Amino acid sequence: xxxxxxxxxxxxxxxxxxxxxxxxxxxxxxxxxxxxxxxxxxxxxxxxxxxxxxxxxxxxxxxxxxxxxxxxxxxxx
Amino acid sequence: xxxxxxxxxxxxxxxxxxxxxxxxxxxxxxxxxxxxxxxxxxxxxxxxxxxxxxxxxxxxxxxxxxxxxxxxxxxxxxxxxxxxxxxxxxxxxxxxxxxxxxxxxxxxxxxxxxxxxxxxxxxxxxxxxxxxxxxxxxxxxxxxxxxxxxxxxxxxxxxxxxxxxxxxxxxxxxxxxxxxxxxxxxxxxxxxxxxxxxxxxxxxxxxxxxxxxxxxxxxxxxxxxxxxxxxxxxxxxxxxxxxxxxxxxxxxxxxxxxxxxxxxxxxxxxxxxxxxxxxxxxxxxxxxxxxxxxxxxxxxxxxxxxxxxxxxxxxxxxxxxxxxxxxxxxxxxxxxxxxxxxxxx
Numbered sequence: 001x002x003x004x005x006x007x008x009x010x011x012x013x014x015x016x017x018x019x020x021x022x023x024x025x026x027x028x029x030x031x032x033x034x035x036x037x038x039x040x041x042x043x044x045x046x047x048x049x050x051x052x053x054x055x056x057x058x059x060x061x062x063x064x065x066x067x068x069x070x071x072x073x074x075x076x077x
Numbered sequence: 078x079x080x081x082x083x084x085x086x087x088x089x090x091x092x093x094x095x096x097x098x099x100x101x102x103x104x105x106x107x108x109x110x111x112x113x114x115x116x117x118x119x120x121x122x123x124x125x126x127x128x129x130x131x132x133x134x135x136x137x138x139x140x141x142x143x144x145x146x147x148x149x150x151x152x153x154x155x156x157x158x159x160x161x162x163x164x165x166x167x168x169x170x171x172x173x174x175x176x177x178x179x180x181x182x183x184x185x186x187x188x189x190x191x192x193x194x195x196x197x198x199x200x201x202x203x204x205x206x207x208x209x210x211x212x213x214x215x216x217x218x219x220x221x222x223x224x225x226x227x228x229x230x231x232x233x234x235x236x237x238x239x240x241x242x243x244x245x246x247x248x249x250x251x252x253x254x255x256x257x258x259x260x261x262x263x264x265x266x267x268x269x270x271x272x273x274x275x276x277x278x279x280x281x282x283x284x285x286x287x288x289x290x291x292x293x294x295x296x297x298x299x300x301x302x303x304x305x306x307x308x309x310x311x312x313x314x315x316x317x318x319x320x321x322x323x324x325x326x327x328x329x330x331x332x333x334x335x336x337x338x339x340x341x342x343x344x345x346x347x348x349x350x351x352x353x354x355x356x357x358x359x360x361x362x363x364x365x366x367x368x369x370x371x372x373x374x375x376x377x378x379x380x381x382x383x384x385x386x387x388x389x390x391x392x393x394x395x396x397x398x399x400x401x402x403x404x405x406x407x408x409x410x411x412x413x414x415x416x417x418x419x420x421x422x
Contacts, residue, residue: 007192008192008195008196008390009192010192011192012192013192039195039196039199039393039394040268042196043196043199043200043203043272046200046275047196048161048162048165048193048196048197048199048200048201049161049188049189049193049196049197050192050193050196063160063161063188063193064188067295
């Protein structure tokens, strides 16, 4: 599963990455986690509020740290 | 808090809201007697300086925390009605004037994280929101936020909170309008100007009342969890001053008579960066020592609204001239607010 976190490097973005990483490890789901910090690239996903989360090229979340439940849902599919 | 985040039927949500409101009110009513009783139990003379300071601390800490929790919870629910996408589609394609007023007001209710400022900026411009209107939103959103209002309300009363809100909105509306008049679209960075135009659309995912309550609880956990140390510091300073420091210590150099105090406050405030909660202890200390209210509010506004790190990020999307105009216009607005305030009060 290819996961990208969009954000300009603020605390919330870092928390999002850490949380996804932690849950993926706990569930044993193999993922590639990548952060996208370049503004131009962030905008190309059409995301206005960061942090945003992109899974396999699709924006699944924008604006704020996603909840644990939400991340677990993404990772079980 | 896990049981609260489970989905509940609509009726349970209403009951939850009513019970929460009642508990909140009861606690709020019980504050003053509890604080007095607490101090009475301690081995200090209630009439002494120390007694006064302690009573102030025991009363103000829970009062401000309760107010903050209540307001942040309500705003968390309100925020769930206003996504940035929705705000954008409300503002896209409008002409300046009334739209500046709308943008500044929407800035209060739209959830906003300071690190989203630039993506929001581009997203707005891309969808045809006029530049000046975008600025009205970007100025008002961080400056007139629920934390600032709740803290001002809790520590200095509702009149000062309302004044701050009115003045903050005025600065945001006027500054955005002036930037719009100046026709500075050419000073956007080229790549921003050349981005394909977007159709603003907002897909509303309907939320249940229970989900909105969860949103409120989440923002309480996130915001109150983050700002409480600042509040404690602010109140401790306030309590210390309450008992001891002479009232007009600062009056000579930050009082109403010193004409240069407002520009100085803005000059010191602009490069400083902290959130609304971080600036409150300083505000508390200045006010209590006799600094003029207009000067202190101008200081608070310039700390929150303008900051060096923000300029650095904005530089990626704006050319220097537009950034300078933005800072100049907003700082002048804040200056004016400070002077008017000091003159009227």
